[in-house]
Amino acid sequence: MFLVYRSHFQSLNGVISATSGYSGGSVKNPTYEQVCSGATGHAECINIVYDPQKISFVELLEAFWKSHDPTTLNRQGADVGTQYRSVIFYHSDMQRKAAEEYKKKLNDLKAFPDPVVTEISPATVFYKAENYHQDYFRLNGEAPYCQFVIAPKMEKFKKAFKEKLKK
Secondary structure, X not given: OEOXXXXXXXXXXXXXEEEEEEEOOOOXXXXXXXXXXXXXXXXXXXXXXXXXXXXXXXXXXXXXXXXXOOOOOOEEOOEEOHHHOOEEEEOOHXXXXXXXXXXXXXXXXXXXXXXXXXXXXXXXXXXXXXXXXXXXXXXXXXXHHHHHHHHHHHHHHHHHOHHHEOO
């Protein structure tokens, strides 16, 4: 599970599903409004189900780090708060190790102007977000937020991963 836009991952060949939701907090069945308050401890994230025969976990990590700013603590663009933290919720020791090694490599290579601050934590209960979050970009593509924030990131993502996109 990663904090990024669902539309990015849904477009990758080998990703079976990408579901928007919340994880890492202390409140059962949180609502969007509760998560946005910052009081629940949850991060907005997506739950990714993928076919490892078509796309590897390391390739998903690459897509994750190239699709957002992993150097800002508790912030993504204009969105501020712990619910917007950069986080990877891992499901196995292999995933934990791969995420930690990739993060270390990025920092060692100084791949970004500032250190990567992405949190790497064990997966906890994932709560599916409300239905209007599931296809937000597709359903609201003309909205100002989609036009000025998501669309440019999606175009950059498509260029970087054109060989890995679904046909």
